[in-house]
Amino acid sequence: MVVHDGDPIIHMATYITEEPSIGELRFIARLNPDELPNEEPFGDVSNTAGGEAIEGSDVFLVDGETRSKFYSSQRFIDDQRHCIAGDEHRVCMILNQYETSSGGPFHRDINSNNGGDYNSLYWYMNSGHVQTESYRMGLHGPYSMYFSRSGTPSTDIDTSFFADLDIEGYVAEADRGTVSGTASGADSSFDWVVHWYNDDAQYWTYTSSSGSFTSPAMKPGTYTMVYYQGEYVVATSEVTVSAGSSTTKNISGSVKTGTTIFKIGDWDGQPTGFRNAENQLRMHPSDSRMSDWGPLTYTVGSSSLTDFPMAVFKAVNDPVTIKFTATSDQTGAATLRIGTTLSFAGGRPQATINDYEGSAPSAPTNLNSRGVTRGAYRGYGEVYDVSVPEGTIVEGENTVRLLPYLLPYLLDICCE
Template identity: 60%
Template structure:
């Protein structure tokens, strides 16, 4: 009797566990079965290219009320499939209408539990953002990785727009799931027991080669809104946009299901895409490399190398000694940029040719890090970020109004006794401006001096207006970025540096008072008033 029961159980699982790899066609769908022992089956709509079902080990993980798709959905598409080398099921979706001009690919490999994807664009969607959104069952996959509840907005009340919420006294937003593209490798939803994971995984060299914004750009990764668990791969968007969009092949990237823990980026093999006739795909054999040594960057900071032109971009981190080798790059001429942390300190031109490695060393040339001068005080570090300043450790994952934030002020910083962590990372016209710096001097500074204020991001034309004792100086508006910033977890924009030329004799013996205010042609309320984010404030002569 026991043997019969066991046999029945095995037979009940057998149709899924032993199903053959292949595609079943119906009037409305293509059903792709990977044929693996986890019973991984994906259904793609033949009318609009959306995924309507994802079954894994016999369980439906696709959210039932909405599908998974590009942008807000293609509306309509010409969808076809082919089997390549008896191993890969390639579904090709072509959409050409008033909103889209693209080709999207789904690839399922025999024996895998992964949907590999890539998206080829000829024009930017009218919606102004290019993303893939996988809508998964919230009841089955409610736990976000790696940032926990930062973007869990379920049950919340909107406090800014329709995308920042307060939940049980904490602020949450889908924007608080962001990670720098250079670090964005794997992000997931899992069940409460963490034995089933659904994860987005990027290709280390190709996923972002057509993105915009550079290695430190961030965008939405995930959102648990109570209805579904959303995993997104953003290729570009208008979220703090700093450069033009690139068109062409975005990807590959992958949606990976796993019951053996969080997948490792290096463990996901995308190399077979070279055999699939994917539009815009350039194999490694037709690419080249750049290698060299980066110098002049303080050992306290990461050394990041960035190659960029109007068509492609790549990046890597140099070793502690400065040695680096680029990812495999499409041939062309690139601007090669060196960053101290996230601060641009050098750039030069380099040409990449197929099948070879170009040697190109790079050294910091920016006067910010190479000039010899006498520093009177410095608040923060020249690294292109507000790291170390007040609330910078929280701002990526919560709204500035969050009760977990330290008070924004207005505050007074006293040179010699205050710490950088007591100086605000951002100055808001209607919240904490001005910030005051008290500078005690035992003797007057007879020379002309410079107060250098580095900023990373400005909103609504926000820029410094400075008074040093009786001397004042203001600045013209920075280049506008049409996007909220600090309130939705961003700190990086165009990055401006303002030099206040302090006349000789202005800084006197005793206590000197420096105030930094926000000047702007517009006004606003609270944290959406004109503002800017500090990188570093340095007084020198």
Template identity: 55%
Template sequence: MKLALPLAVLLTHAATSVLGAFQLTSTSSAYTVDTDGGLVFSVSRTTGDILTLVYNSVDYQSKEGKWTHINSGLGTSTVTAATVGSDYIKITIVSAANPVTQYYVAKKGDSVIYMGTYITGEVSPGELRWLARLDKTNLPTSIRDPASDNTGGVAIEGSDVFLADGTTRCKFYSSDRFIDDLVHTVSGPGVYISLVMPGTAYETSSGGPFMRDINNQETSTQQEFTFYMNSGHLRTETWRMGLKGPYAAVFSSTGPASGTLDTSFFSGLDILGYVPQSGRGRVTGTASGVPSGFEAVIAWSNTENQYWTRASTSGSYTSPYMKPGTYTMKLYKQELLVATQTVTVTVGGSTTSNIASTEVVAASPVFRIGEFDGQPFEFKNGDKFLGMHPSDTRMSAWGGNYTVGVSTAADFPMALFAKTGGPATIKFMATSTAKRTLRIATTLSFKTGRPSVVINGAWTGADPGAPVLIDSRGVTRGGYRGYGESYEWDVPAGTLVVGENTLVVGVTGSGDAGFLSANYIVDAIELY
């Protein structure tokens, strides 16, 4: 049932229709900003909630009594607004209950809300997101239609995985890797609303370049549109404090926004935690040793900041402009960590730091299934799980048989579960009974899931011990990035036979039934 709008919101909404130039106006309940670019928005003076989002005379804010804000609302806050010079309007929201200061900035002539979120501590309820609750009537098209649309769905796991029209849906299926997630957009007739995370918007988030988080959830009436800055979803790092952003909501009638957005004017707006380009430095150099056909990604991090870039095909790279400090520098082969070193960044400086892969590759393995690259996409269901629950009828059967020299990686399951789907059986030929090494690399574990291995029904590999527990569901919500454990077993001489051999790969670990039992996601397997 739709809730009646408060009188203050009705009055604010009515006021927007009479504005028509770059200006800030106010009532006792709200500030209203006209950007003079077709966008008019209003902000509550008591909570900092955005109450209206009027673009080209249409209000895209949901009218169901839940607004656009940080998390699910900051509650009672000190809200101030001011015109800065002739070209900017800044609204500042200081939460009374949380260590959060939120900024909304309008630039004359733009149809953009520029934003920054400054935190000095962890935020209740344990995540940090900017959430726009938008009217689906006018914005029917989302990022991942219909994978993140729970309209008419019945919950099948927790309160966030649904079955609707015979397919599985989940808000987590709207995610993109941070390194790729510069822009995401919802749209409707004649309108595109994009969240843009330009430049170093993720520098004080956590998780690195391959972290993924919720971008969008659809209900029957709303588009819930989000920029996740920190969360407990497959969390592998502690939270970072400071300024999140700048980021922006861009309104357009011609198409999605680009990922390049100039926010350098923040330097003149007294934004807490903002560091201009002049207060930063860069790192340049060459990344080597990553084989052709694999992307080379370089990342830098310390307890305060994180950054990343891609190397060119020749291996050369230039970092983003980084805050000064000492960083751990990492080289990834696709998403597999292959080198680590330390580098120091100075203000105004350009540090040269070449980095080379230290990965050791078995020259002539008995067999190798998949690529050691930190990703499971080449395996069975690896092309589907980012947007489907493992129980989805569109998935291929889990577990199964693999014959070296006959099967392809797409025949081997990308994930194995302790209490459903069964193990994976590998048939392979050996020409010697000599001692060998078995290696299984994983990208993510759940409920302490790790591989169990049996060769020829006679030799059982020792339990490698429980991996570090990540207290978050993974594969059932389209996640695959964790700590990336790799396990090795010495296979004694005489274990293999000349001719055909059988390796059964299963799961050791605790957990519930079905797909929430102990499980892990496979990166690659080899015997050498």
């Protein structure tokens, strides 16, 4: 920990050579809930004080609302500051980067939790919570805890003085490099993100509206470079970063599809717009504020996107039924492409098109973590192609039924 005289900030960094035995790496400040009862920016969704546990030991029912510390999460790319606060004081965790954490730009983890006895302010450096990467060793940070009597502090905090402190694992900006370039080809109605990672570090940035980008200051090394449309991968490449220099590297890609018969949703790697997606980050699927999960029927051309559920649970809201009308020139062989964002315990979709039953797909990688019930929707994002033989689709009305072959999965679905 580092403090400066007269400065209301505690600067910290954590160096590890192996994962702690508890299986996760985190900093927790347990603070007085009488002075600091509130959580920001998402409010009471993670205040579990006085609640009754309804799932494990981390999802509670409080005054008729489901709450969990997991509902305080924010995507890493958007999480520069989170706070707990009272009428006169505020304490904020300010994060310059997640370079030695794991999971990429869209990973999320616990940020705060008022459990009654204390209000906890977290920085999760890594955990097994819907984790898609191996843990990284080395220096995590700097990260800064800011104590304020005058509102929400700026995220613009200079920690370059760490270079003068002989801290193991710290790499000064002068010993880093950057990558600049232009991304192109993806749908401009979505945010574009460029992401770099290797075994030692990870970085990311949004592009400008024109696609131009410059990375954060990166440790030297060779990186996989990924280009996202929303959260959907449209291109990958490789780039080498050298100390003290800027490398130019452009990247281009787009969603590849055939001639579309119908499409439900967008290829953005998120369940945005599907039923209950707007609430799922901040409440349990059983919450009374959720809309009815179904089973639902979606009719192409007349149904709203909210008529399709963002999650399918075995024996709860299966099957999902899709009805569509085909013309005579659409009755040939086709592919039903199903994009998912997350699975649990091997869950994956099995499709029936009219009287044709598609084969059961291979099981996805098991993340061994609850997701949808704890405000997460992003895993490996498996895409499943179902080959539909010629003559299966008929002129006129057709019916598709989607079943979870095992357990729940989440859909960002486009059927083509």
